[in-house]
Amino acid sequence: MERLDHFMARAIAAYYARPASPFGRAGDFTTAPEISQAFGEVLGGWAAVTWEMMGRPDPVLLVEVGPGRGTLMADALRAVSEVAAPFRAALRLHLVETSPTLRDQQRRMLGDAVAAWHDDLSTLPAGPMLLIGNEFLDALPIRQFIRREGAWRERFLAEGRFVEQPAEMTLPTEAPEGAVQEVGEAAQAVAAQLARRLATQGGAALFLDYGPAESGFGESLQAVRGQATGLDPLAEPGSADLTAHVDFAALARTARAAGAAALGPLPQGLFLQRLGLMTRAAMLARSRPRLAGEILSGAERLVAAEGMGRLFKALALCDPRLPTLPGFDPA
Structure with missing residues (x-):
């Protein structure tokens, strides 16, 4: 048994x-980075602005958990290279990935941009950190x-x-x-571990996943x-x-008990619109008129309530000394 x-x-x-x-x-499922490159780009922008709020630490760890093929991070790095060069120079990219198959795909996608791969959070170097996890928590056991x-x-x-x-x-x-x-004991353990680190070493973690706002x-x-x-x-x-739905309320409670601040959860559609995803998609559509319909429909799928905009949520855990992070301030 x-x-x-x-x-x-x-x-x-x-x-x-x-x-x-x-x-x-051609696979079993399609995640947001595969639907729209604007997704990774605006999350790269989110990380850059949050780094500014942290006081521009150099170096700073940029970590992705469950990075898939590396698509999200490739888009994020391209965007910050163009608009936030000081952040790009300061960041050290670390990926938390246990699958040898996916590590090979990430290596092909990201090359020398990756400082190191890790089996879990425990081997990440010390220091200020920005972490992104897209559809990571839903794959943790319950x-x-x-x-x-x-x-x-x-x-x-x-x-x-x-x-x-x-x-x-x-x-x-x-x-x-x-x-x-x-x-979700595994997800709560991740939240507690991150919260303790963020509260003492600085930084923020952003999760986008699906599930109810309340337990x-x-x-x-x-x-x-x-x-x-x-x-x-x-x-x-x-x-x-x-996979299973993420209990965001339980994760927020766990993080706060461990000393971090928790922002959200917010509907993913609202969060991404606040980050300017639709504006970025419109820019991409204008630059690629033959693909304009596909670009705009992909972005709309991420923010629309009938698509992924309502079921998916955004939750941030951070150093409690930081101001409200991008996307979580209604103003």
Whole structure:
């Protein structure tokens, strides 16, 4: 018998170790950097402005967790090279990536721009840091609990199906029969680790991912393969990407308890519009008239409520001494 989060960790590691790339139209899913280059460009601008707020430390770590093929960071570096040369000179790029296959793709995309790769956050050098994580938290393992006859039971796996055992974790006492509570211990550990570092060494972390703004009951575990959802997440471990909604409220609470400030979550559409994504997309469209429709429709997909603009959220964790970060100030 295996706990769900242990099963997920094993299945996700096997999935991302495969030689085939999961990204893009030919892969299993498409992420924001693959939809619009303006996404990475405005996040590069966000990092540059935040660096200014930090007092322009030199050097400063620019870190991406779960960097995929390196598309987001390639766009971000190109943008800051053009408009924020001092930031580009000061930054040292570090990527947190466990997959050898994806590391090879990132090496081809980014080349000598990468100072080092890391298996986890613990080996990053000390010092001020700016961290970006796009669709990183949703791929971290979760535990699931279900309410049965006035008590919580935890879901384990045995022979490819769920089995339930009495829960040892303290959970809300008021819950309807059959309610499912998901707990992302791995994501909360990341939030706590980052918060402690940011509060003492300075900097900020920006996460964009999908999930509700407030904690609540509900089952969100899903498998994605070939652009299709609705698959059995327990079948054929390693053949599909396993994800779950991010509990942003829990992460914000965890970060604040560890000494950092937490901003958001905000709907991704609102956040990206405040950063000027649609303005940048319009500029790209004017410079490439043959691709204008594709460029504008891609950007609209990222900000529209019926696209990714509402379900996806932006959450920032930062040194509490910093002013309100770009995109989180309504003014």
